[in-house]
Amino acid sequence: MHFDKSPKEKPCCTLPTVKKLLEQKRRRETSSVSASCSTASTSPAPQTAATQSSSSEPFLGAGASSSYSDMAVSFEQWTPTPESTLSYYSSLPGSNFTPAYSHPMTSEYSQQVMEFGDTMPQTYEPMPVTDPNLDPSWSVLVPSQNAQLSFRPPMDASKLQQARLLLNGMDYSRAIRQDEDGDTILHIYTAKGLRECAFAAAERLRDVNKLDAKEHKGKTALLVAVTANQPEIVQDLLLLGADINACDVKGQTALHLAAHYGLPVVLQEILSSRPDVNLEARNFEGMTPLHCAAISHSVTMKALSSSTQADVSLQSKAAEKLSCVQILLRTGASLLSQEIKSNKTVLHLAVKEGNIDLVHYLLRIPLQNMKDFVNLKAHGHTALHMAAGLHGNPHQEEILRLLLSRGADPSIRNLENDQPAHLLQSGPQGDQLKLMLKKRSASSRRRNVSLQDQE
Template sequence: MALETVATEILLLIFNPYELSFWPFNSVTRRNLINWQLVCRRWNKVLSERIIVNVNSKILGELVQYATKDVVLRELKKLGESKFDPNSIFVTAAIRGYEDVVQLLIDKGADVDAEGVVSRGRWRLRWRWRWSGPSTAIRVASLYGHVQLVKQLLNAGADVDKRGWDGASPLHCAVCNGHTSVVRLLLEHGADMTTNGLRRNIGTPLYDAASRGYLGIVKLLLDRGADIEIGVDQHETPLQVAIRNGHKSMVKALVDKGANVKVKYWGRDTTLHLAIKCKKKVKGIVQLLLKKGVDANERDDRGWTALHWATSLGWKGVVRLLIRKENVEKNCQASWDRRTPLHLAAAESNPTLVKLLVESGADVDICDRMGWTALHAATDKCCKQTVRILLRNSAKINAKGAHGETALHIAAYHGHTALVLLLLDYGADIEAGMEADIEAGMEERAFKELGFKLRKNAIRRGVKKQVKWTALDIANAKRYMGATQLLREKAGYVYPEILSNRQHSSTSPETGIMDEHLEGLERLFI
């Protein structure tokens, strides 16, 4: 049967030099397309091959995408003056960087600014968000760094600022993959450096370069006069994104060129806050920003200063750097919870930071919104070392929270015998009581803040008696035998009259709680 009479889109004589086989394609199905791609990928390895391509076939683009340049040139030249659309494979040839093929297609009348889409295959674009729509040849050539091809397209009249569906220009594409030579070439041909993309993650070329850490491109763009303050939607500048990604050398380059170090990120975080939060090369960037005059006491939207954030994240070097700086507020309280950096250090069980802050002059007795001092917070985390540091620095051991709770109550609640003993050794009041009126309609969260669980019907039953809990009562109710025994012994040793009073009053044989407390505790504790 003559080849000319075969009603197929593609007829292949394939591969095996010892066994010649035919593979007719009657339709462009997915299975056939996969087989075709495999053929093209192995083209330069076969000993014998022949292809007859219908010039109207969609598979022609696959040939350009997967075959070697010599095969593509040879097969395209076979077409001679046949009528086919050169634009159909123009973008695909640009992706592969086939300069000769591109020139051949231009000679055949291809539009240098034509848009096309190629299959995703192995040649998909590196940044997927730039791939979801059609692209021009100069755009994909810039993305893959084909310098000579970009130059060839520009000389052929390609639009240097032709933007894709997402608003990204060839300059954006070259910048995002770090192709400095292509960037320089596009700038020499007058590429616009001020355009933003149409999507939120596409800023100016300078912003894209700063976000990816391409220092050479950033310097090149700045030398060409790029606006240093324009980023994405006027909410994030190149300096802010460089700080957020921890690029110290990039930050220095931008600051040296006059970038505004006092701008706020989305109106909330200062550049110093961003540097501390980025978790990369923090100390160097913080030091650089402080030298440039950034106010270390400026607050974010929650009222936290740089010292709050450094303490919360455990950056010892940054904390040390900040507390050595003059006029840094060490007792600054947050807007809502009124916590200081010392509260945060104690709550994070970080004795090193607690010691640094205390030695620098932080007040150990400042209360937060719930009346807790740093000692309350440290005891709640059962960090004996932190508690000892605070006590050695004259923390008020019997300071009471909003509900009358002391550090001893908290230690007893957690059943931490060593902490109970430590607090008692420093003179904690064993008879200090938590007082609260259990009124109808009273919110339960006041008790839950210490972890207490109320019976669901306690309020409904209308208990209106004032209940007073000592540390011993709490340890008993929680069934912490070690803490209970220790508190009983200490009560008998330190306050013998208390023990005698308890002997004259009836107690519960199960818990040892005095009758005057039992009624309230039975209704409050599960």
């Protein structure tokens, strides 16, 4: 940030922007992981691994302007929140963020959300299903209004008072203005994970209607808190009135970012804080948060399958991302939502990537008319067409059988007048799968004729 320079003056020392803070943290974590890991993923997507931050890390870098350096000295002895490296998949649509902080996920939580039928933590209570396409008997479990208070540790009152005093003593214009990158002091505190400082700064900015100020890439402080995986700060900002549906320059809301990076704790904070969160918000790629969660999970599963050895960190991240899919669906995200650009549902997205875990989960959800869902078309292609095109994928046959068992129709033709059987690979395996599809198609025709005769 360069608050005091004139147009022709270049300061000798500058305060890091939010972008630099997040990038520096990612570089430190990446170098730490490289030094400690003995195996590396062969996937083009970077590997994830947990790493602890140094408690002696100063709040702000040397050379900060006087107003901020005074505050930095006062808080430099604080112990930062434990961190872990998060997945960074630049290939995903609408994503140029690099998560800097991570909130550890307990093994109990991971186990609770891995299976569709498992129960959620005791702080959850059944609420009516909001998606009319789901079976009404399927109870959706979402956090109760007061349950989330037990999720986050209480704020330190003395540190909060100290932060407020320092903010009050700071020059007014410095406390509320944005630098040339659009960053406010709240953006910086949030990126650093300094909760009490962020709360005091948010109070000040709220008073001047700048709580949702955006930096040059459209990130509000709330979006920075989500990206940095700071669930406590996320809830604080929402309680203070931050816009829960604010989006960045790529149309990504807090839900999109939490779903994309696989942050279930942050996702729960967002969903439990306010009832007006838009579960079907579209980013500028035409995707809902549920689409983002499904794509991100597929990327991690692909990295996991291409890893030469068992990678615990990738397994953990895959479980977290799958839990984000589950949380969104349990809270009412529509399973039938289609991407605007390609008309794909989450089932199309999962099948196209050969994501057997996600396909298994989606096909166990009790939709009132599963057959219609399975046979939805995306630019003419059903999920069965996409499964037929999974040449060489080890899960192709299993996915085909799963789809057929849930009512997929092998006689449906795409825009090129091809049935799924026409898209299978050549050779013995393709011939075997083609025979399976033809038998199912013939069986369906006989059943339809029998039903017509009965009528």
